[in-house]
Amino acid sequence: xxxxxxxxxxxxxxxxxxxxxxxxxxxxxxxxxxxxxxxxxxxxxxxxxxxxxxxxxxxxxxxxxxxxxxxxxxxxxxxxxxxxxxxxxxxxxxxxxxxxxxxxxxxxxxxxxxxxxxxxxxxxxxxxxxxxxxxxxxxxxxxxxxxxxxxxxxxxxxxxxxxxxxxxxxxxxxxxxxxxxxxxxxxxxxxxxxxxxxxxxxxxxxxxxxxxxxxxxxxxxxxxxxxxxxxxxxxxxxxxxxxxxxxxxxxxxxxxxxxxxxxxxxxxxxxxxxxxxxxxxxxxxxxxxxxxxxxxxxxxxxxxxxxxxxxxxxxxxxxxxxxxxx
Numbered sequence: 001x002x003x004x005x006x007x008x009x010x011x012x013x014x015x016x017x018x019x020x021x022x023x024x025x026x027x028x029x030x031x032x033x034x035x036x037x038x039x040x041x042x043x044x045x046x047x048x049x050x051x052x053x054x055x056x057x058x059x060x061x062x063x064x065x066x067x068x069x070x071x072x073x074x075x076x077x078x079x080x081x082x083x084x085x086x087x088x089x090x091x092x093x094x095x096x097x098x099x100x101x102x103x104x105x106x107x108x109x110x111x112x113x114x115x116x117x118x119x120x121x122x123x124x125x126x127x128x129x130x131x132x133x134x135x136x137x138x139x140x141x142x143x144x145x146x147x148x149x150x151x152x153x154x155x156x157x158x159x160x161x162x163x164x165x166x167x168x169x170x171x172x173x174x175x176x177x178x179x180x181x182x183x184x185x186x187x188x189x190x191x192x193x194x195x196x197x198x199x200x201x202x203x204x205x206x207x208x209x210x211x212x213x214x215x216x217x218x219x220x221x222x223x224x225x226x227x228x229x230x231x232x233x234x235x236x237x238x239x240x241x242x243x244x245x246x247x248x249x250x251x252x253x254x255x256x257x258x259x260x261x262x263x264x265x266x267x268x269x270x271x272x273x274x275x276x277x278x279x280x281x282x283x284x285x286x287x288x289x290x291x292x293x294x295x296x297x298x299x300x301x302x303x304x305x306x307x308x309x310x311x312x313x314x315x316x317x318x319x320x321x322x323x324x325x326x
Contacts, residue, residue, distance in 0.1 A: 004321050010188035011318045018307070019097030019217075021090040022210035023315055043084060051077035071143070094210070098217035101307075102225075120230075120289075124282050128234060128274065129242075131250040137277035138251050138270035145273055149280040156223065156287035157216070163291045164215045168208055171308040175316075183306075183313035192317050203315060211308055218304060219290065227283040234275035239266050247271070 015023040055073025086092040127133050140148070175183055184193035203211070244255040247270050256269045290296055 004192075007188060007192055008318065008321050011314060011321075014188050014314065015311075015318075016093060017097075018311065019094040019214050020207075020210050020311055021093050022204075022206040023311065023318065047077060047080045047084065050080060091213070094214050095217050098214060098221055101304075102218060102221045120282055120285055123285070124230070124234075124278050125237075127281075128238070128278055133278070134247065134250040134270065134274055135252070137274045138247070139253065140273060140277075142273075145276060148277060152280045152284040156284045157220075159287050159291045160216050160219055161212070164212045164219075165208070167215065167305075168203075168211045168308065171211075171305055172203060172312055175309050175312040179309070180313045180316050183309040184317060187310060187314050189314045189317035192321065193313065203312065207315065211311060215304065215308075219287070223283045223287055226286050227279045230282045231275050231279035234278055235267055235271060238271045238275065242271070244268070 012024045015021065051073045054076040055069040057069075058072045059069025082091075137145070181190075181193040184190045247255050247268070251270060258267050258269045258272050
């Protein structure tokens with residue numbers, strides 16, 4: 001039987017492999033130290049300064065291309081922020097696990113999606129053939145379109161962040177007594193759990209936040225796949241059924257090819273913008289449905305609750321081993 005030190009190391013590796021870096025004390029303490037110090041403010045200010053400098057440089061070098069400079073500045077800001085979050089907050093570890101789990105269980109995901117798709121398709125297909133929607137979405141400037149997509153994404157994230165902590169707390173309440181040892185089966189903590197039957201400790205706030213983020217990424221990937229599928233549906237459906245003359249009558253403007261792609265695939269700029277707008281709206285609709293529909297939630301969380309239960313149970317063993325170490 002492995003020593004407690006070896007078991008602790010194996011459990012920490014298991015946490016990392018399952019997208020749970022905040023369950024190890026050292027990393028959680030380091031992150032908390034960063035977030036509670038002035039260094040985080042200095043790092044964010046540096047990221048903003050570099051992004052603004054890059055945007056201004058592009059705008060100056062390419063005269064009269066202020067919009068391109070703004071876009072470059074935003075992209076640099078997001079890239080640096082993502083790199084910073086990936087290195088310090090270990091978001092990449094959580095995202096990789098969520099991606100592996102989502103694509104490893106596509107067979108379970110499709111029955112969930114088909115519960116929402118019929119009503120969703122009825123609603124958005126009606127909007128797709130609505131002249132007012134084309135007047136709004138097709139005539140947007142491209143920056144306004146992406147801001148709209150970002151707005152839908154933020155609202156969807158808020159809905160998830162309101163609901164997901166409740167699911168995590170319910171799992172914590174369920175993993176008690178003999179359930180701890182049962183949930184540790186197949187993990188590095190299995191032998192210790194059966195030998196000592198540790199009681200689950202309350203999850204630290206960073207560990208609880210870790211579980212919420214893992215669930216958030218998992219649900220976000222599902223929504224993204226749904227939105228991409230609906231974008232393809234709208235693009236094909238619009239190309240086959242809505243002629244350019246109808247688009248011109250709806251929008252009151254001429255039809256233009258999509259830059260760089262319009263000559264390769266039959267997709268106009270107006271159809272592209274409407275498809276993007278409605279697929280993003282559909283993603284928001286699906287997120288709200290997932291949060292509010294009891295049947296969907298029970299089916300979705302039935303697939304991930306086992307992972308959450310194992311995390312809580314293994315954490316109980318990890319905490320008990322940490323207490324026993326000199």
